[in-house]
Amino acid sequence: MKVTIKKFTQKYLSNFYYFFAHLRFRIFFVVSLSLFVGVLDGFGLAMFLPLLEIADGISPTEEGGNMGKLIFLVNGLNNMGIELTVPIALGIICFFFMVKGAFAFINGYYKIAVKHYFVRKIRIENLDLLAGLKYKYFLSADQGRIQNSYTTEINRVSNAYSTYFMSFQNGILVVVYMTFAFLVDWQFAILVSLGGLISNLIFKRIYAGTEKSSKKLTKGGHDLQGLMLQAVANFKYLKASGSIKQYVNRVKKQSIDVENTNNKIAKYGNILFATREPIIILVVCTVIFIQTSYLNTPLEGILISLLFFYRALTSLMQAQSSWNNFLTVVGSLDNMTEFTQELVQNQEKVGKIEFKNLEDKIVLDNVSLSYGKTRVVKNISFDIPKTSEIALVGESGSGKTSIINMISGLIPADGGQIRIDGEPMGNINIPTFQRKIGYISQDSVIFNDTVFNNVTFWDEPTPENLEKFRSACDRAAILSFIETLEAKEFEMLGNNGLNLSGGQKQRISIARELYKEIDILILDEATSALDSETEKEIQVNLERLKGFYTIIVIAHRLSTVKNADNIIFLNKGEKVAMGNFETLIELEPNFKRMVQLQGVHSD
Numbered sequence: 382m383k384v385t386i387k388k389f390t391q392k393y394l395s396n397f398y399y400f401f402a403h404l405r406f407r408i409f410f411v412v413s414l415s416l417f418v419g420v421l422d423g424f425g426l427a428m429f430l431p432l433l434e435i436a437d438g439i440s441p442t443e444e445g446g447n448m449g450k451l452i453f454l455v456n457g458l459n460n461m462g463i464e465l466t467v468p469i470a471l472g473i474i475c476f477f478f479m480v481k482g483a484f485a486f487i488n489g490y491y492k493i494a495v496k497h498y499f500v501r502k503i504r505i506e507n508l509d510l511l512a513g514l515k516y517k518y519f520l521s522a523d524q525g526r527i528q529n530s531y532t533t534e535i536n537r538v539s540n541a542y543s544t545y546f547m548s549f550q551n552g553i554l555v556v557v558y559m560t561f562a563f564l565v566d567w568q569f570a571i572l573v574s575l576g577g578l579i580s581n582l583i584f585k586r587i588y589a590g591t592e593k594s595s596k597k598l599t600k601g602g603h604d605l606q607g608l609m610l611q612a613v614a615n616f617k618y619l620k621a622s623g624s625i626k627q628y629v630n631r632v633k634k635q636s637i638d639v640e641n642t643n644n645k646i647a648k649y650g651n652i653l654f655a656t657r658e659p660i661i662i663l664v665v666c667t668v669i670f671i672q673t674s675y676l677n678t679p680l681e682g683i684l685i686s687l688l689f690f691y692r693a694l695t696s697l698m699q700a701q702s703s704w705n706n707f708l709t710v711v712g713s714l715d716n717m718t719e720f721t722q723e724l725v726q727n728q729e730k731v732g733k734i735e736f737k738n739l740e741d742k743i744v745l746d747n748v749s750l751s752y753g754k755t756r757v758v759k760n761i762s763f764d765i766p767k768t769s770e771i772a773l774v775g776e777s778g779s780g781k782t783s784i785i786n787m788i789s790g791l792i793p794a795d796g797g798q799i800r801i802d803g804e805p806m807g808n809i810n811i812p813t814f815q816r817k818i819g820y821i822s823q824d825s826v827i828f829n830d831t832v833f834n835n836v837t838f839w840d841e842p843t844p845e846n847l848e849k850f851r852s853a854c855d856r857a858a859i860l861s862f863i864e865t866l867e868a869k870e871f872e873m874l875g876n877n878g879l880n881l882s883g884g885q886k887q888r889i890s891i892a893r894e895l896y897k898e899i900d901i902l903i904l905d906e907a908t909s910a911l912d913s914e915t916e917k918e919i920q921v922n923l924e925r926l927k928g929f930y931t932i933i934v935i936a937h938r939l940s941t942v943k944n945a946d947n948i949i950f951l952n953k954g955e956k957v958a959m960g961n962f963e964t965l966i967e968l969e970p971n972f973k974r975m976v977q978l979q980g981v982h983s984d
């Protein structure tokens with residue numbers, strides 16, 4: 382029994398709770414309005430009975446007449462001094478249905494407003510959660526799922542809301558009509574219940590199939606989005622290596638899988654749609670047969686029974702059909718619930734202290750980092766004084782990027798401590814610190830927009846901002862190139878800057894960081910995609926930035942770091958040696974070998 386209750390609660394109330402958590406009192410308004418509409422409809426319909434009786438010459442006030450317990454309606458009218466005649470009864474019926482129409486309008490209007498509120502709320506909530514997501518979680522997250530959840534799935538959750546409440550409302554109507562039916566004739570009410578139960582048994586299998594397919598559809602959607610994301614990101618490689626056909630075949634297979642599931646769901650829906658009416662008619666005819674042949678119910682009673690009956694069954698079928706539609710998207714609701722929970726659990730912890738400017742230095746004190754059980758950074762200590770230039774050097778996989786990820790607050794160190802101006806990083810509000818960091822990675826980030834928007838991040842093109850933009854571009858050595866463009870700073874840059882050279886992309890990235898008014902500039906292999914001419918140019922520019930910013934560089938080309946104040950030489954996550962270029966050559970034979978291999982001369 383306990384298990385059954387738990388199962389029932391999980392199955393039906395968890396969905397209700399999801400909506401309730403987002404909508405609170407609004408849910409009760411939606412439900413109450415539906416209830417009101419149903420009751421008004423019931424009163425309107427009930428008035429047909431005295432009408433028919435008057436028309437038939439029977440006094441509707443007679444106790445024990447065809448109205449059953451609903452006689453209170455007629456008695457109430459009598460007490461108010463209203464004597465029922467055919468025109469008065471007709472007038473009252475019209476009144477009930479007009480008020481019902483007005484409430485139905487308010488109900489519909491309110492439902493639309495609540496739906497809008499609901500969808501906006503989950504969109505905004507989840508987007509805020511995305512902004513606060515731990516980078517370490519993101520590294521192992523399914524990107525197809527993230528993309529799918531924020532686009533397709535969120536729309537399906539909006540459908541889930543509509544269909545859930547549609548079926549809920551119809552469920553309420555069934556209860557209202559059944560109550561009216563009970564008040565008129567209890568035998569009739571029992572027959573309705575039986576009819577409803579039988580049809581529900583028939584549909585149970587369809588529900589189960591639909592629910593299963595819905596979950597499959599959500600998972601298939603994640604995978605398809607993931608594949609598409611990768612197709613777009615790696616289009617050049619796929620094309621150039623001739624593997625695009627093979628890849629597209631893989632995407633086709635996934636796409637067909639998703640389509641097949643959609644097809645299955647549609648087929649279930651069709652069975653429900655086609656069998657609805659025959660089942661209603663079958664139950665209606667059976668009940669009329671039973672009432673006339675065995676129960677000798679008078680004609681008026683049958684007609685009113687029929688009205689309530691038909692209304693109750695139509696609502697029941699509507700409820701079943703909406704429920705099935707809800708089940709087609711229930712997978713998305715489950716996914717969204719889990720997805721949001723995961724986002725909440727993986728929010729980065731943010732300290733209280735707002736970061737303004739670097740005043741003194743960043744200190745790495747015995748810092749370590751592990752991925753799973755593997756320690757990739759081992760007890761590293763060094764200082765980064767304000768406006769100095771520090772370089773991280775070492776073979777591939779030696780831990781350079783991991784150290785940068787910790788310094789920039791992307792991943793917290795799991796051993797030792799990083800202090801910024803003496804304050805442990807954990808106490809600092811990391812986003813305020815990151816706003817002061819310029820990050821130029823191996824793959825330059827270019828947005829599909831104008832040069833101006835790419836550099837200013839959609840600032841207004843006011844004269845001051847344009848001046849600031851030019852100054853940043855000048856310092857990044859990209860201004861002369863922008864001047865040659867047809868639309869100058871308002872030239873579109875195309876998908877991920879495909880119409881730019883690697884060097885140009887990197888210089889635009891540098892301009893963006895300089896525009897931001899940063900304190901710390903991180904260059905991760907920033908010069909790797911540049912030809913030697915451009916590299917020299919950037920080198921000159923970096924030299925110009927030296928002394929104004931705190932610069933941390935990762936470079937494989939040792940020529941880039943020749944003038945760094947301090948070079949940290951790493952091997953397998955450990956700091957092997959530290960010093961300026963000349964000192965390191967003297968101290969560290971492996972560094973000397975790397976320098977010789979690259980043909981770099983100290984000047």
Ligand SMILES: Nc1ncnc2c1ncn2[C@@H]1O[C@H](COP(=O)(O)OP(=O)(O)OP(=O)(O)O)[C@@H](O)[C@H]1O
Nearest residue numbers: 520752753757775776777778779780781782783784
């Ligand atoms: N997200 C991750 N999950 C698990 N291991 C990782 C992850 N990122 C990096 N590593 C491992 O951590 C070690 C250090 O990687 P890191 O990227 O810091 O090295 P690197 O010196 O920057 O290398 P490269 O010069 O090739 O960019 C490597 O062994 C790498 O395999």
